[in-house]
Amino acid sequence: MSDVAREAVNSSNTTFLKNDGIPTNSSKSQSASEEAFCQELASEKQGSVILHQQVEELKKKTEATEEALARTQRQYEKLKKQQNQSNVILMRILNLNTPCASSQP
Template sequence: METMRAEPVADGQPSLPSADVVSKVLSQNSSNTTFLKNAGIPTSSSKSQSAGEEALPVLHQQVEELKKKTEAAEKVLVRTQRQYVELKKQQDESNVILMKILNLNTPGTSSHP
């Protein structure tokens, strides 16, 4: 059994709080940390996972799902942009044809100089 000895504290250095010392000793010497939990003292047991560590797989899965949705949305956006360019081109061609028709049907104007 490892004993904890009080070590001299350098001037200006804070001493280790007694709750931390008790937590360290009890968690080293006992696998049962019920006393520490009941006393509201956090344990430094390496066996228990923190809430953040438990949430990591869930967050990773959510990030992967968002990546897939983003890729799908980008594909739709590229397709929509192509369709827009094609429609714009068709609209421009239609406008040119319409202007030619209007010029032919307008009296007093001649398409031949």
């Protein structure tokens, strides 16, 4: 029997066994490696999903922190303006009292 004929018989037998649901030696090792690859892929996908969730949580926390910082800055500017206004009023009061105090004997 020629090499080509022998290969045709072997490959057709293997194909028949695979189609019939009977695992061959090569399909067993291929199935095991495919299964290991699929498990690794599933594990990496799960890790990717977890990382994506963590990134989304961090984005939300960052956004909340930035909003809180903006509120704090607005409050600070408002208080600073009020303090400046209070200082102006206090200086006016002191200036009103100073001439009167110096004119009294």
